[in-house]
Amino acid sequence: MLFFVAGTVVSKLGAGLKERRAAGIVARMGARDARQVLANGGIFALCAVAYLLHPATLWWWTAAGALSAAAADTFSTEIGTLWSSSARSILTGERVPAGTSGGVSSPGTFAGVFGALVIAAAASAAASSGWVAVTALTLGGVAGSIADSLLGATVQHKRWCGTCETFTERETHSCGTRTVHAGGIRWLDNDAVNLMATLTGGAAGALFATLWAA
């Protein structure tokens, strides 16, 4: 619940400015649909089902790590886009427009770590765990966020607008031009990358928590 409240607040911050900056790049702006919610919360939900069927602490750590990764991604994207109109590619360091998948910035990175820390602290408090768990889950969230950027820069589906001569995730660019496939795996969109990133965050969080808290 904390994740949804925090995610809603951070998404609404400067929404108009963020839309002007990233509307031509990202596939969908504004209200998150069911696909986007499940991409961020699907691993958490699966862990809850697994916990109901077979109660084990591992599912709790995995769920918390996945949620920490989702928070890191949401905070870094929303604050990074709000703070600056550009970012740098995580692979090449070249300047890319804010909102570009695989783009990173200092404010976005700090916001992502803060988002992961908030969820990690809440999850650890709920489980009556100490700072070791907070650290493990925060690092899990950050690992998921890094995976998100790396996958976004390498294998995520990318399209090209010939009129504006710019990369985009949209099938029809904001200028009205129909875009063409320009790289990445065709079915691997931003939602699929988010799902894989939360899986990475969950696995990393569970691994760190199991190793260090044992």
Next chain:
Amino acid sequence: MTLPALATAILIAAAIALVAYRAGALTRGGSMAAVGIGALSVAAGWS
């Protein structure tokens, strides 16, 4: 967890999703998915 406690928690999740929907942060489908995830979290005793 008792049934009334579960129902109360799900109602809270639904209220938060409704606020997010009215604020324009979630679509109708997105808010339904959020309530589903919240309900699973409560059922597992995590919320």
